[in-house]
Amino acid sequence: MKTLSCRDAGCDCDYVAKGETEEEVINDAADHGMKAHGKTQDDMTQMQANLRAAIRTS
Numbered sequence: 001m002k003t004l005s006c007r008d009a010g011c012d013c014d015y016v017a018k019g020e021t022e023e024e025v026i027n028d029a030a031d032h033g034m035k036a037h038g039k040t041q042d043d044m045t046q047m048q049a050n051l052r053a054a055i056r057t058s
């Protein structure tokens with residue numbers, strides 16, 4: 001299971017995106033970022049390197 005804490009991505013938020021692969025985690029995080037933080041698809045694309053770097057594997 002891979003997880004990505006929204007807080008690790010720089011937001012003051014307790015959401016944690018989860019998935020079996022990096023792609024799933026990124027998609028989950030992007031969906032959350034757009035719904036909860038008003039980000040656009042472009043914002044999420046730009047943040048993708050940072051998001052990937054913040055992914056934890058457990």
Ligand SMILES: [Zn+2]
Nearest residue numbers: 006011013015
């Ligand atoms: Zn969040």
